[in-house]
Amino acid sequence: MLYAETFQIRGGDFEHGGEVATRIKSICKDLGIRPDLIRRLSIANFEAEMNVIMHADQADLSFLVLPEAVRVVVADRGQGIPNIELAMTPGWSTATPEMRARGFGAGLGLPNIKNSADEFHVESTLGVGTTLTYTVRLA
Amino acid sequence: MWSRPSGSAPHSPIRCDLPDAQEGDRPRSKHSIVFDPQRCVGCVDCCKACPTAAIRVRAGCAVADPDLCIDCGECIRWCRHGAMHAATATSADLRRFKYTVALPSLTLYSQFGKDVEPGQVLKALRSLGFDDVYDLSAMCDMHASATDAYLSECRGPWPKISVTCPAIIHLIQLRYPDMIDNLLPIETARELAAKLLRRRLVAEKGLGPGDIGIFFITPCSAMLQSIHHPEALEASYLDGAFSIAEVYGPLLGAIKANGPVENPPPISERGLLWAMAGGEIAGLRNANTITVAGVRDVLRVFDHIEEGKLQAVDFIEAYICPDGCISGQLTVENRYAARRTVQQVVRRHGRQAGEGAAVPEEKVRAMLQEHFFDLEEHLQARPVRPLGRNLREAVARKREEERVLAELPAKDCAACGAPSCAAHAEDVVRGQAALDDCVFVRIERLQEAMASTKEPVHD
Numbered sequence: 001m002l003y004a005e006t007f008q009i010r011g012g013d014f015e016h017g018g019e020v021a022t023r024i025k026s027i028c029k030d031l032g033i034r035p036d037l038i039r040r041l042s043i044a045n046f047e048a049e050m051n052v053i054m055h056a057d058q059a060d061l062s063f064l065v066l067p068e069a070v071r072v073v074v075a076d077r078g079q080g081i082p083n084i085e086l087a088m089t090p091g092w093s094t095a096t097p098e099m100r101a102r103g104f105g106a107g108l109g110l111p112n113i114k115n116s117a118d119e120f121h122v123e124s125t126l127g128v129g130t131t132l133t134y135t136v137r138l139a
Numbered sequence: 140m141w142s143r144p145s146g147s148a149p150h151s152p153i154r155c156d157l158p159d160a161q162e163g164d165r166p167r168s169k170h171s172i173v174f175d176p177q178r179c180v181g182c183v184d185c186c187k188a189c190p191t192a193a194i195r196v197r198a199g200c201a202v203a204d205p206d207l208c209i210d211c212g213e214c215i216r217w218c219r220h221g222a223m224h225a226a227t228a229t230s231a232d233l234r235r236f237k238y239t240v241a242l243p244s245l246t247l248y249s250q251f252g253k254d255v256e257p258g259q260v261l262k263a264l265r266s267l268g269f270d271d272v273y274d275l276s277a278m279c280d281m282h283a284s285a286t287d288a289y290l291s292e293c294r295g296p297w298p299k300i301s302v303t304c305p306a307i308i309h310l311i312q313l314r315y316p317d318m319i320d321n322l323l324p325i326e327t328a329r330e331l332a333a334k335l336l337r338r339r340l341v342a343e344k345g346l347g348p349g350d351i352g353i354f355f356i357t358p359c360s361a362m363l364q365s366i367h368h369p370e371a372l373e374a375s376y377l378d379g380a381f382s383i384a385e386v387y388g389p390l391l392g393a394i395k396a397n398g399p400v401e402n403p404p405p406i407s408e409r410g411l412l413w414a415m416a417g418g419e420i421a422g423l424r425n426a427n428t429i430t431v432a433g434v435r436d437v438l439r440v441f442d443h444i445e446e447g448k449l450q451a452v453d454f455i456e457a458y459i460c461p462d463g464c465i466s467g468q469l470t471v472e473n474r475y476a477a478r479r480t481v482q483q484v485v486r487r488h489g490r491q492a493g494e495g496a497a498v499p500e501e502k503v504r505a506m507l508q509e510h511f512f513d514l515e516e517h518l519q520a521r522p523v524r525p526l527g528r529n530l531r532e533a534v535a536r537k538r539e540e541e542r543v544l545a546e547l548p549a550k551d552c553a554a555c556g557a558p559s560c561a562a563h564a565e566d567v568v569r570g571q572a573a574l575d576d577c578v579f580v581r582i583e584r585l586q587e588a589m590a591s592t593k594e595p596v597h598d
Binding site: 002003018021022025027029030031032033035036038039042043045046047065067112116138 | 314316317442443445446447448520522523524525526527529530531533534537538540565
């Protein structure tokens with residue numbers, strides 16, 4: 001691993017939603033990562049960050065630079081996902097009306113992350129939390 | 140570094156009233172901003188205001204990195220010492236042409252108070268020594284129709300972003316390279332107007348295209364720069380520009396002397412609104428649009444777009460200046476008064492002209508088929524240079540940068556000459572500054588040195 005940085009995200013912190021994605025984007029630009037790859041990673045990061053803010057208590061988002069890929073691991077403490085297959089279905093959402101009123105909860109979070117990344121993995125334990133791992137290849 | 144004027148080249152007015160010729164008063168770089176080291180006092184106002192952190196104060200003088208400068212003119216706006224100015228045209232530039240035309244930015248109409256009509260401004264402009272003047276509002280009107288037509292057939296990426304403000308194009312090329320395809324591929328109204336006008340003059344007056352000099356009256360340094368170094372054209376259809384500020388005095392005199400104008404030329408009120416932020420989208424049929432203006436807000440909204448947000452929006456009108464072109468740094472009237480003037484003139488014209496004042500749709504449709512509005516060349520990204528030549532080197536420097544940043548006081552005081560501690564840390568790892576250019580680091584080191592040379596104290 002060439003580089004690693006961990007960011008904390010607090011559940012319910014809509015005010016700072018997106019800041020982690022922006023900071024990672026800025027690091028990627030400094031590292032000379034290709035713009036189209038940065039964009040894909042940023043879209044995934046933003047979705048993951050908002051997922052934590054909407055559904056979890058808190059999370060550590062780790063950004064890892066490997067020789068041939070960038071990887072993000074988002075480990076949250078929260079309620080967990082009861083049915084991952086359902087959560088991966090576009091349009092399916094448990095977002096409250098309040099969240100939807102803010103423009104979130106379209107049910108595209110996880111599917112969007114999967115589509116933006118080259119590799120995607122999700123693990124969840126009910127009542128404990130969820131860990132997302134996704135990778136964008138640099139080559 | 141920006142080019143410096145080779146001689147002292149004060150701007151003084153043509154044919155009598157416009158700026159006079161001075162050899163070497165042209166910027167030698169591709170930028171429009173000329174920097175006067177005699178006037179620079181080495182404060183950090185410009186350095187802090189620059190949206191791309193292009194400026195450093197070194198040895199008591201501001202210098203800009205030409206690769207990072209986007210010609211937005213924020214440095215001109217914030218400099219209290221007049222140390223930056225825009226290198227506009229001179230009367231010598233006018234004399235190169237047999238037939239000269241002034242094409243004023245619509246902002247010019249907003250500069251003389253609510254009672255002055257666009258027709259009066261145009262007449263006064265002609266009396267400064269141009270052979271002809273041309274109103275831009277009709278082209279803006281047609282441009283809006285072309286934008287609507289494009290948006291209705293476009294397949295993304297969304298949202299599309301207006302290219303009216305050249306500083307916005309430069310910002311995207313530099314900081315948001317992956318958003319290049321979000322830029323609306325329609326040429327600006329000012330270039331299209333000059334293209335159409337030149338065609339017409341060649342046909343009507345039997346002039347050669349090179350005999351005609353079309354000069355823009357610009358509210359900002361960015362539009363000036365776009366004439367000398369256009370991004371999506373091999374060469375601009377415009378031949379140069381004078382600033383609103385430098386023609387203001389002579390124009391004001393001529394407006395007063397002329398009085399009211401009989402049979403004023405037709406003006407499009409839909410076009411007039413383009414002088415201010417919100418004006419471009421106000422004329423669109425498509426209402427799924429956003430206006431964003433001002434450096435900080437633009438950066439924020441563009442960050443959002445880059446993160447994939449705002450894809451449900453069709454079109455964004457964006458300006459580096461805080462209220463669109465009426466707040467350009469080369470204008471005279473304060474932008475709030477200018478906004479009121481635009482609104483009053485539009486209201487008056489709306490009542491007089493009513494429906495049917497716009498350019499006929501068939502005409503616009505024919506021009507669309509001819510691809511008249513299309514950008515002639517693809518816009519290219521010019522991403523900021525990374526910290527290293529390859530990923531490993533860049534990562535090593537990034538880590539070093541983080542170590543340096545941790546030693547800095549996080550005050551962003553700019554006393555070192557860089558706009559922020561983060562920018563200074565970057566300069567240090569790039570080898571362009573020393574860590575102890577920071578006064579806080581220096582004091583700390585001095586204290587440590589003094590402490591270590593002191594004799595131990597004995598009771």
